[in-house]
Amino acid sequence: MAIPRRIPVAFGDVFPNGAYVLGVEPSNDFEKVQAGAHDTQERDPHSGLLVWAVRVLDADPAARTAELKVKIAAEVAPVPPDPVPGTPFRPVELVGVQVIPWLDLNGQRPKLMFALRASGMRPASPLPARQNPGAAA
Template sequence: MAVPQRIPVVFTDVFPHGAYVLGVEPVNDFDKAKAGIADAQERDKVTGELVWAVRVMDADPNARAGSAEVKVKIAAAVRPVPPEPLAGTPFRPVEFDGLTLTPYVNTNGRTPKQGYSWWATGIRPVRAGAGRAAA
């Protein structure tokens, strides 16, 4: 049985209360930056495209402290454009296409911990009638 490195997941299973974009930033390749290479942005190992981190707030009111904000990485030639904010608010509701997770063991620190790396193929505004309440 072949287990994919990036495991497909359903957006509404991961974010049943929705999600809001906080920002989009390039992901730096630590080794390139350390070597002083001018273009130190990470490239996706699968596609070779630039990697961007979309900072997201999970709208789940029961999310544990410290776990309400996550980063979802997207490989794309240009910076992904977040949806427009809700009228009169700073909140940008978002849905991710092609959402996947990659589990890993974080060995930084005294005790190893289970971690997840989130990836998506794209972002888009929330569809009307998607079944989640807006802010």
């Protein structure tokens, strides 16, 4: 059985209440930093493209971690969507979201962790209206 290392998932499954971009920065390659290399930006092993860390705020009030990083491979930095007028919030929809499971061996017990990647981002489309199950049709 072939299980992919990168598991494709729908944006709405990961961020059911939406997400907001906080910023975009180069993702550093730890081994290049340790070696003192001049260019320390990470490159995607499959495509060879530069990797960018997009800081994202999860809009789910019940989320254990509100801010997380999603990596996007692209030759140039992805441009966040415009903010909602009068606010600092930039609603975003990530395209081609993938979950990458990994094992964190730091600590007394190993923990299963998840990293997120995406192929791109675009302005968020409006969330569908929630249905009130008790309301009359």
